[in-house]
Amino acid sequence: MNIPFVLHHFANQLRTVVPAIPERTPPPCLLSTQQACLALAMTLFTLPEKKTAGTGGQTHLIITPTQEQAEELYEDLEFFFSFIRRDQETLALFPPWASIPYNPALPAHSVICQRVRSLHRLSRGESTVMVTSLPAILHKLLPPEVFAKACFSLKVGKACEREVLLRSLIRLGYERGSLAEVPGEFSVRGGIVDIFSTAQDHPVRIEFLGDTVESIRTFDPSTQESITHLKETWVLPTREFIPPDSGQPDTSFEPIQASIEWDLPRYYPKLVTLFDYIHTPVTVSFYRPVDLDAAAAQFWNALLETWEQLQPDPGGAPAHADPDQLYEMWETIKTYTSMYPTVWWDSVAPDTSTMPCMPVSLQAQSPGSVGVGIRGLPFKETLSKLDQLRADSEIFFVARSPGQVERLLSLLHDHGFPANKWEHPFPQPATDVRAPFYCLEGDLSAGFLSPDGHIAFVTEEELFGKGIRHRPHTKSPTAKFFSSLEDLKEGDLVVHLQHGIGRYLGLRRLEVQGCTSDYLLLQFGGTDTLYVPLDRLNHIHRYRGAEQRSPRLDRLGGTAWGKTKAKIKKGIEDMTEELVELYANREVARRTAYQEDTLLVHEF
Structure with a gap:
């Protein structure tokens, strides 16, 4: 693809390194103290070459020491993919199955979706830029042929027996309900089957005419309104355990045990690594390579400590598979990576005597280092400093919302500076005048200035001296519960979404239909008790x-x-009516207009 002209200087810095990577050892190590600068370099580095584009897939695997670093880097890559209008479907995040090994609770739906979508892309040989962390790359996986065979698609006009479809959904871990509201659920109403596949961001509604798929469309689960029509949709597993399929039509599958992923070697003795899913040419990137060895040692120490604390089964057998059966050693992973072209990315060069590499510096600095966004500095002086940089660099202001983009444009125009939105089609270079400031919406961890690349990115926090905004990492309801489980004592009060206020009596291990799992025991009024499986913690x-x-x-x-919920709902509806009436009265009321905001108001 053609990159915007504003990145030509920056891209030229990489061209001397990229062609020689396959033959060059030790690997090149691209250095920058600014993470966003490295993310931009990765975005350009992973672009398919013109001679290979369209002729086959290519995989770029980026490994970070921790999952937090993987998520931050992934979000910065998302920004730059959007910046150059690159297909974001090719960018994938592969998180670990669990932040705590042997955790019996299922991970968040978003984690499951990210993992199975990533594995599906790799197994199909599609071009992928995958960001993963050391805990995720060490975790062994199902054999790729088992995973690929379990995935299936539905196409408009093709025949599909409904009973076979329902049996396949249950085998892949889908649960039948009245509505398909979260990934992993499906519902059936006559000739209509709703499936919230882990392959889609929205559930799909499939209409059958007999055994023929008549239509497929995505819909909003909250309003049931259709979004888009599809010709084909994929159905991917909801779990990373897939029961063996006997192929008999009368085969029934029991509900999958919550913690069965920790027992995979009992069903699939030959587990594999992520590299076994890759069927395209691979380039491996080590992000912060100096920290990877230390992170691996720390991970294995924590893993073995957790394993030693596990309680054995009543018969004295281990509760789950050994760590060696579930996780690979880091040295083995490095052996795999040594067979592929490798690039290192870091802020400082490692000791070349112990870690041989060829340092390549990408000169970049923070906006604050040139006096941008200093607290107490008048906004006009900040703009004057940036205007001086505009003589030799393209300046981009990154705001977090469309409203902030409009505000920035208005401020710049009010101060007499040219400013435009950065949008497609990209503007062409002007030879006789300086380029204007550009404003765009996005989420960037921090800005940077690249003198050699003649480009600069400044976030709104840096522009107004607010400091870097740290994005909190969202947790699933299950993760939130377990983070406070030690604070929740037996006898504490809890609220169940469907049944109301009850009392928590602790965890119990039960065997149901041959599956052993952990349940929360809740006591309600009288002698009523309820066992809640761990995968339903979001109801509590x-x-x-x-x-x-x-x-x-x-x-x-x-x-x-x-009655309590109905009363609260009625109160909310009454309050809503009052607000609507209030704002309706405000709309018809008239008063003398206020004066327009001054420059000081805008700056404030």
Whole structure:
């Protein structure tokens, strides 16, 4: 693809390194103290070459020491992929199955979706830029032929027996319900099957005419409104354990045990690494290579410590498979990577006597180093400094919302500086005048200035001296629960989404239909008790109410909780009506218009 002209100088810095990587040892190590600068270099480095584009897939595997670093780097890569209008479908994040090994709870739906989508892309040989972390790359996987055979697609006009489809969904871990609201659920209503596949961001509605797929369309689960029509949709597993399929039509599959992923070697003795899923030419990138060895040692120490603390089964057998069966050694992974072209990315050059490499410096500095965004500095002086840089560099202001982009444009115009939105089609270089400031929407960890690349990115926090905004890492409801489990004591009050207020009585291990799993035991009114599987923890929240008196426990199947929810819903509806009436009255009311905002107001 053709990159924007503003990146030509920056891209030229990489061209001397890229062609020689396959033959050159030791590997090149691209250096920059600015993470966003490395992310931009990775975006350009992983572009397919013109001579190979369209002739076959190519995989770029980027390995970071920790999952937090992988997520931050992935988000910066997302920004630059969008910046040059590169297909973001080719960018994938492969997170670890669990942040804590042997955790019996299922990971968040987003983690499962990211993993199976990444594995599906690799198994199909599609071009992929994959960001992963050391804990994820060490975790062994199902054999690729088992995974690939389990995935299937539905096409408009093709025949598919509905009973075969439903059996396949249950085998892949999908749960049948009244609605398909979260990934891994499906529902059936006559000739309509709704599936929230882990391959899609929205559920799909499939209409059958007999055994023929008549239409496929995505829809909004909250409003049930259609979004787009599809000719084909993929159905991917919801778990990383796939029961063997006997091929008999009358075969029934039991619900998959919550912690069965930690017992995979009992069903599949020959587990593999992520490299066994890759069927295209590979280039491996080590991000912060100096820290990878230390992170691997730390991970294995924590893994063995967790393994030693596991309680054995009642018969004395180990609760789960040994760590050696589930995880690969880092030295073995490095042996795999040594067979492929390798690039290192870091902020400082490693000791070449112990880690031979060829340092390649990408000169970059933070906006604050040139006096941008200093607290107390008038905004006009900040713009004047950037205007001086504009004589030799393209300046981009990155805002987090469309409204902030418009505000920045208005501020720059009010101060007499030329400014435009950065949007496709990209502007062409002007030879007689300086380029204007460019404003765009995006999420960048931090800005940087590249004198040699003649380009600069400044975030709105840096521009206004607010400091770097750190993005909190979202946790699933399950992860949030387990992070406070040690604070939740037996006897504490909890709220179940469907049944109301109950009392937490601890964890219990039960065997149901031949599957052993952990359950939360909740006590309700009278002698009512409820066992909640760990994969339904998102239905439970800690009770927060007045401390002066203890609430009455609800009864299972009673009407009190339903009446409480209906009362609250009615109160919200009444408040909504009052707000609508209030704002309607404001719309018809008239008053003398205020004066337009001054420059000082805009700057504030």
